[in-house]
Amino acid sequence: MTLEEMDSVLLKHKDMYMGQLFNFLKIKSISTDTGAIRQCAGVLKDDMEALGIRTRMMETDGNPVVYGELMNENNRFTLLIYGHYDVQAVEPLELWESDPFEPEIRNGRIYARGAGDNKGQLMAQLLGIKTYQKLYGELPINIKFVFEGEEELGSVHLPEFVDKNKALLEADLVYTADGSSHNSGNPLILLGVRGILNFEMTIKTADFDNHSGNTGNIVPNPVWKTIELLNTMRDENGNVLVEGFYDNIREPSQTDMRLLSSLPYDQKDIKEKIGFTDLNMDGETYYRKLTMEPTFNIAGMESGYTGDNAKTIIPSTATVSIDMRLVADQDPADIFRKIEAHVEEFDPDIKVTYRGAMHPSRTPSDLEIVQVVTDAVGEAYKKIPLVQPSMPGSLPDYVWTDYLGTPSIIMPYANFDQHNHSPNENLKVENFFGGIKCTCNLVKALGEYSKDS
Ligand SMILES: [Zn+2]
Known part of the structure; x- marks a missing residue:
């Protein structure tokens, strides 16, 4: 035929x-x-x-x-x-x-x-x-x-x-x-x-928003606390600091690397398509980061007030929504447990809510x-x-x-x-x-x- x-x-x-x-x-x-x-x-x-x-x-x-x-x-x-x-x-x-x-x-x-x-x-x-x-x-x-x-x-x-x-x-x-x-x-x-793990962390410091003068330096601010927590979870180079996070990651094989480096890569075109003009890396790094490495992404944060008028409050709660793209052979349930343990050690009062996962x-x-x-x-x-x-x-x-x-x-x-x-x-x-x-x-x-x- x-x-x-x-x-x-x-x-x-x-x-x-x-x-x-x-x-x-x-x-x-x-x-x-x-x-x-x-x-x-x-x-x-x-x-x-x-x-x-x-x-x-x-x-x-x-x-x-x-x-x-x-x-x-x-x-x-x-x-x-x-x-x-x-x-x-x-x-x-x-x-x-x-x-x-x-x-x-x-x-x-x-x-x-x-x-x-x-x-x-x-x-x-x-x-x-x-x-x-x-x-x-x-x-x-x-x-x-x-x-x-x-x-x-x-x-x-x-x-x-x-x-x-x-x-x-x-x-x-x-x-x-x-x-x-x-x-x-x-x-x-x-x-x-890549797999995915979605979860949310909620930090509550007081029962309601407080006057930032009358209780300033007294009631802790949950946004600062969120920033401090996040800084213990990831360093400025993007490395995840949660213990055991990288334990089960499968190393790319030689064939994987050869395939990644042979994928077409037009940096200028990609810059335009993703609206990120500072992109500056070679094709192999680009594809390795996109396919072989996990992410720790902050999808959103919610707390306090950001409107036009000044509102001088210490917010009572802050919520941060995270998604992590996971790579073979990370297990979302295992990673979630490690995150819970990490947060628990930082402050047992912080609530971590599971929002779904895919291997x-x-x-x-x-x-x-x-x-x-x-x-x-x-x-x-x-x-x-x-x-x-x-x-x-x-x-x-x-x-x-x-x-x-x-x-x-x-x-x-x-x-x-x-x-x-x-x-x-x-x-x-x-x-x-x-x-x-x-x-x-x-x-x-x-x-x-x-x-x-
Ligand atoms: Zn579809």
Whole structure:
């Protein structure tokens, strides 16, 4: 099978493939609309069954997971494809140039809510399999499908679902087509995510705000106390001083470092994009800091008065909201305990409130399977993929790497400017068909790999 043969199948079935995507996009499956969610899950199930995938709807305490299997006992390799069929809300509606649930093609782009995130990419994967079947019939690998309906709510029930169904979901590789490709237009392969820990610290010194003269030097100021506390937690170079914070951090491998230094880096362009003109570091440092190092970020502080008129008070309370991006293999629960211990030692009266967390994940970049996928993607796009050992943000990728113990690769099919979560979300037609072709070529490559190994 050649890429030209794939192209000819795509060309021949272009309208049918597009029609199937449009039907899917028309369903208003906003995560919180349970009626539309169920309708969408049903349509997805039918589409999957039409491909010969044994499909069932699996209930969670929230929206159902559409689970499918395409198995053949002669196959030695099992791929698990993950995606989501729920979409974000559409407001503000007046900023859309066309109805978000009436897909429309303009200037080579499919405009609709969910076009890029994630229905278009999900459908590209199904149609990639269909394309393979049309060319070859029987698949050379087993494929399992987990399509959830709560990703846009933060994948609330996915960890529990995966944990409960470990045996069912057993696979050799998890593959996700979600997110946006690189702005250079080169395919981007992501091997992990940073985790996150959110918490809040509240310092209360008096029952109410006090007169800053009448009680000055008597009632302690909670803002000063917050500053003192924060100074014990992080030094001026950004090092976190909480004991044991760095204990479990996995050192980047040589391959990780090589990949980081080969990512494109245009300092001037980045400066403009992030509005920070003082940026001054080389590309390798930039990517290492973004992907391999944790952060200690103050997201906000609240206390006292900052209005126009003088208000001479000693505030009674101060609250500081923190988020930390964590890297493999930091455990958010462990880090939170260490923070509690640190604060407790500073002052046991300070309240530390947990606000949520997500584990980091990282699939080792030197695994053979990573190279197999990278080659297959590169071949399909005729461009060398950029491989990033981790993305800076957070996703529940740990459910695959930690719960299943399976390597996980994220390969975004959507265009860089897909405007997901915003008005006029779109997927370039070229990216949709690129994704179909990429999936088809991946199935072929994994088949060859499992035969050889
Ligand atoms: Zn999204």
